[in-house]
Amino acid sequence: MEQQIRHKAKELLEGRTVECVIGYERATDGASARPLFVYEPEEVDKLIFDQTCTHNLVKYLLDKKEKTTAIIVKSCDSRALNLLLNEKQIEREKVFIIGVVCPGMVETKWNQVSQRLQPRCQLCRQHTPLNYDFLVGEPPAEEAPPAETYADVAEMEAKSVAERRAFWSEQSKRCIRCYACRQVCPGCYCSECFVEQLQPSWVGIRIAPAENEIWQTIRAFHLAGRCSGCNECERVCPVDIPLSLLNRKLEKEVWELFDFQAGLSAEAVPPFATFKKEEALGIGE
Amino acid sequence: MTQTISRKNLLAWLSRLLEHRLLIAPTHTAEPILFRPVSKVEDIIFDFDNTAISPKEWFFPATETLFWAETTDGRIELVPATLEREAVIFGLRPCDAKGLALIDKAFLAEPADTLYQQHRDKTVLVGLSCRKAYPQCFCTSMGTAPDDPSYVDILLTQVEEDYIVQIITQKGKALLPDNLLVKSEVVAPPPPSPSVIPAEGIEEVMRQVFDSPYWSRLADRCVHCNLCAYVCPTCYCFDIRDYESKGKIERVRSWESCQSPGFTRQAGGYDPRAGKAARLRQRFYHKLLYFPESFGAIACVGCGRCVMVCPVNIDIRELIADIQKIGGPNVP
Numbered sequence: 001m002e003q004q005i006r007h008k009a010k011e012l013l014e015g016r017t018v019e020c021v022i023g024y025e026r027a028t029d030g031a032s033a034r035p036l037f038v039y040e041p042e043e044v045d046k047l048i049f050d051q052t053c054t055h056n057l058v059k060y061l062l063d064k065k066e067k068t069t070a071i072i073v074k075s076c077d078s079r080a081l082n083l084l085l086n087e088k089q090i091e092r093e094k095v096f097i098i099g100v101v102c103p104g105m106v107e108t109k110w111n112q113v114s115q116r117l118q119p120r121c122q123l124c125r126q127h128t129p130l131n132y133d134f135l136v137g138e139p140p141a142e143e144a145p146p147a148e149t150y151a152d153v154a155e156m157e158a159k160s161v162a163e164r165r166a167f168w169s170e171q172s173k174r175c176i177r178c179y180a181c182r183q184v185c186p187g188c189y190c191s192e193c194f195v196e197q198l199q200p201s202w203v204g205i206r207i208a209p210a211e212n213e214i215w216q217t218i219r220a221f222h223l224a225g226r227c228s229g230c231n232e233c234e235r236v237c238p239v240d241i242p243l244s245l246l247n248r249k250l251e252k253e254v255w256e257l258f259d260f261q262a263g264l265s266a267e268a269v270p271p272f273a274t275f276k277k278e279e280a281l282g283i284g285e
Numbered sequence: 286m287t288q289t290i291s292r293k294n295l296l297a298w299l300s301r302l303l304e305h306r307l308l309i310a311p312t313h314t315a316e317p318i319l320f321r322p323v324s325k326v327e328d329i330i331f332d333f334d335n336t337a338i339s340p341k342e343w344f345f346p347a348t349e350t351l352f353w354a355e356t357t358d359g360r361i362e363l364v365p366a367t368l369e370r371e372a373v374i375f376g377l378r379p380c381d382a383k384g385l386a387l388i389d390k391a392f393l394a395e396p397a398d399t400l401y402q403q404h405r406d407k408t409v410l411v412g413l414s415c416r417k418a419y420p421q422c423f424c425t426s427m428g429t430a431p432d433d434p435s436y437v438d439i440l441l442t443q444v445e446e447d448y449i450v451q452i453i454t455q456k457g458k459a460l461l462p463d464n465l466l467v468k469s470e471v472v473a474p475p476p477p478s479p480s481v482i483p484a485e486g487i488e489e490v491m492r493q494v495f496d497s498p499y500w501s502r503l504a505d506r507c508v509h510c511n512l513c514a515y516v517c518p519t520c521y522c523f524d525i526r527d528y529e530s531k532g533k534i535e536r537v538r539s540w541e542s543c544q545s546p547g548f549t550r551q552a553g554g555y556d557p558r559a560g561k562a563a564r565l566r567q568r569f570y571h572k573l574l575y576f577p578e579s580f581g582a583i584a585c586v587g588c589g590r591c592v593m594v595c596p597v598n599i600d601i602r603e604l605i606a607d608i609q610k611i612g613g614p615n616v617p
Contacts, residue, residue, distance in 0.1 A: 027598040029420070034598035037505040055597065060505070063561070110593040111420050176338070176347055176540070180510035184596055196547055205526045205539040207347035236596035238337060238512055239317055 001100065004136045005072065006044045008098055012070050013041040018096050019067040022060050024053040029111040035060065047072075049136075052113055054105040056080055056230035059186045061090050070096040074105075076120070078129035079228035079263030080186035085131075086268050087226075089189060099132025101139050120231050120244070123149050131266050153249050168213065168246075174239040175212040181233035181243060182219065187226045187262075194218060220246045225254035225271050228263040287473070288466040289447040298465055299326045299375065307372040309343055311336050320374065329375065331443075334419040335588060339384055339518035340377045344404040345392070347515075347540050351400060351525075354534040366400055372408045373460065380422075380586040382412055382436035383429045384518025390580040391521055409460050412437035415477060421589025422479035423602055429586055432476040442473050449473050482602045483609050484583065490612035491574040495566075497611055503604070504562035506597045507544075513568070513591035513599070514542035519576075519584045522548075543567045569604060 009021040025036035025046045033052040037060075038044055049072065057071055058080040073081055078099060084090045104121035107114045128139040156164060179195075182188040194202045195215055203214045220243075227247040234243045254260055258271040290298070302308050303324070310329040312321050317337035323329055352365045389405065392398040415422070415431035424430060434440040438457030441448040450466055452458050514520040524541035527534050541548060544564050550556040558564050576584035585601065592600050 028592070028600040028603050029598075032598070035506050037502065059508070063505070110595075110598075176515050178511040178515045179545075180508070180512045180596055183508040183510040192546075196545075204528065204537070205348075205524050205541075206537055207539050232596075236508075236510070236512070238516065238594050 001049050001136055002047065005049055005098060005100070006047050008134055008136070009038055009044045009047055009070065010041045012096060013038065013044070017068065018070040020064065021047070021070040021072075021098075022057045022064075023047045023072040023098075024049060024055070024057075027110075031111060031113045032108045049100055051103055051106045052108050054108060054118070054235065056184070056186060056232045058084065058230075059184060059189075059232075061095060062186075062189050065090060065094070068094050068096065070098055072098045072100060073129050073132065074100055074102040075126045075129045076102075076124070076228060076230045078131045080230055082131055082263035082266045082268070083187060083226060083228050083270075084189075085266045086263070086270050087273070092266070097129070097132040097134070099129030099135045101135065101137030102127050102129075118231070120229060130264060150248060150252050152245060153252055156245060156249070168216075169209060171241045172212040172216050173209045175207070175216065175241060176239060177207045177212060177215060178238060180236040180238065184232040184236050185223070186228065186230070186232075187223050188219070194222075216241070216243075216246065220250055223247055224250040225258065225260060226262050227251055287469055287471055288450050289444070289469040289471055290441070290450050290461075290466055292446050292448070294465045295441075295448060296326050298461065299329070302373055302460075305371075307370050308375060309340075309372055310375040320377070331376070331413075333376075334417070334421075335378055335381070335590070337590075337594075338516050339381050339588065339590065340374055341381075341384060341388060341518050341521075343372070343374060343408065344385060345388060345401060345521055345523075345540075348537060349400065351536045351538055354536070356532065368400075368403045368407055370407070373411060374408055375411045376413045377410060377437070378415060378588070379412055379431060379433040379436065379440070380424045380427075380429055380588045381518045382410055383424075383427075383433065383586045384588070385410070386436045387519045387576075387580070387582060387584055387586070388521050390582070391576075409439070409456050410437040411457075411460075412440040414440060414442040414473075416443060416474075418477035418479035419589070420480075421592050422587060423482050423589060424479055424587035426479075426482045426484045427583060427585050427587035430476055431479065432473065444471050444474065447471065479587065480602075482587075482605050484605055487573050487583070487605055487608065488577050490608055491570060493612040494608055495570075499607065499611055500566040501562035503599065504560075504565040507561065507565050507599055508597055509544045509546070509561055509564060510596065511540070511542035511544055512594050512596070514544065515540055516590040516594050518586055518588055518590075519572070543571065565599075569601070572601075573605070573608075 005023065012018045012021060021038040023036050024033040026048055027034040033048060035055055035057055036046055056077045058077050061069060061071060085092055104117045107116050107118050182193060204211045231244050237243060254271060260271050299308060307322050309320050310323050311318050311333050312323050312328045312330055318330055318333050319336050319338055320340045320343060350366050352363050355362050392401040418431060432442060434451045434453050438454045439461060440451040440453065449471060522541050522543060523538045525536060525538045527536050549558045558567055572584040592602065
């Protein structure tokens with residue numbers, strides 16, 4: 001796989017098809033992976049791909065809008081890429097997608113690489129990227145359509161309002177508002193985030209339970225029908241807030257209401273970017 | 286001759302402290318180990334590498350009110366925040382204690398930050414030497430050591446079931462009664478050896494690499510969250526906002542970081558560090574050049590937290606080694 005990736009990257013850089021290839025290299029712990037930007041054909045041997053390459057690199061395309069860029073995407077990442085195409089944030093012609101058939105990512109932390117597949121990967125049934133120009137790896141003969149299972153969401157839904165409120169208050173209490181969740185999220189690309197707006201000021205600067213809850217809640221709502229499930233937010237949270245539970249609850253709602261999951265197609269029109277008269281839902285009656 | 290305290294006496298002492306002081310110690314919250322007030326000594330974790338967030342949060346809290354302002358009879362009255370409670374931080378690592386000593390340089394230089402001063406005055410630091418060097422640690426390269434007693438009031442070093450006690454300050458002496466200690470022949474084990482990084486002469490090299498393309502390449506990968514700054518024992522930037530409620534103004538400060546978009550945006554809209562590379566470069570220039578120029582020490586203590594938490598492995602150890610190569614003496 002790695003050889004195929006390096007070979008393709010070299011070819012693209014040498015032929016000046018792209019200015020840069022975004023992929024992965026080994027991190028300084030010698031065990032996990034980190035994003036790598038390759039500009040020179042001589043550097044392609046640094047590229048790796050294995051079960052530690054968990055980062056969703058798609059967010060970086062937003063910094064490369066002006067240049068033609070190649071990017072390595074797994075299946076979940078390809079959904080994020082489709083999301084950005086759906087929302088007209090990137091131009092398809094400017095991106096060369098190197099899709100990799102994903103073996104599933106293992107749980108990693110700095111200097112710790114486990115053998116255990118990440119929970120999201122245990123549930124995943126789509127191993128081949130949904131959008132690519134060049135595919136690396138052998139796609140499985142048959143794949144079930146990607147569908148989330150929501151056992152943990154249902155468990156949370158079964159709790160009383162008071163219990164849910166207590167649970168989430170406890171979680172947001174720990175938030176330090178480092179915004180790592182936002183910064184890695186491919187869906188969070190507002191040029192000015194609502195937390196930084198001053199007029200009006202939607203949420204205060206206090207790093208305190210009430211403000212943190214507003215931050216977490218509004219961010220989750222902004223991602224309703226847009227979260228592609230890469231789980232980067234949860235991976236980077238320094239205080240282990242189970243953000244995917246929140247995001248997947250909203251994904252489930254959108255699925256039930258609109259029969260829609262983010263990023264399944266490059267041509268999809270997202271539910272919040274369109275309107276049908278019958279969706280008026282009684283407003284104004 | 287050294288003096289030691291038995292584990293039993295240590296726990297008894299901590300239990301007694303709990304009665305009239307806030308005892309802040311490493312403890313499990315949900316998952317990460319953090320410095321939090323404990324209500325019983327059983328909740329204290331003694332065997333840990335380090336906490337996820339540095340103990341600076343108890344001196345320079347993530348959020349705190351600086352003062353309130355009220356208008357009465359046409360006169361504006363300012364009510365500064367005051368701290369009542371005396372606290373003890375137990376179990377802080379020598380590197381983190383040095384972190385506080387570095388923040389002191391910025392916050393206690395005249396005119397001193399009075400609220401920070403109160404936090405410092407009302408808190409006693411009981412340090413715990415490191416028995417192991419963890420993979421992320423590089424404190425000896427940053428001018429401190431796993432058993433450095435310089436920045437705490439009391440330093441404990443575990444030797445089997447006892448702790449060697451070094452009382453460093455009057456504050457420490459007043460806190461720990463002599464009758465709990467015994468004279469002993471126990472010798473402290475040699476301190477562990479954390480990894481060494483080539484920090485020697487980094488200031489001079491930093492002066493030469495400001496315009497290097499290195500920064501924009503590194504910024505390619507950086508996601509510009511505030512994580513490194515918030516876990517860092519020496520970062521001390523903040524934002525300030527006034528809140529008004531029923532005619533009363535409350536001035537609040539909260540952690541902020543040079544990586545935030547808009548951190549240096551000026552009133553007219555111009556942002557001298559709008560670009561990501563400029564923002565990332567600022568972080569390391571502040572630590573490795575500007576702070577040493579102003580206060581005589583590198584603003585890093587080698588705790589390795591930023592190395593561990595960075596979502597994309599921006600590693601200050603690697604950066605220092607890279608910079609030494611780029612800006613070495615052979616560069617024209």
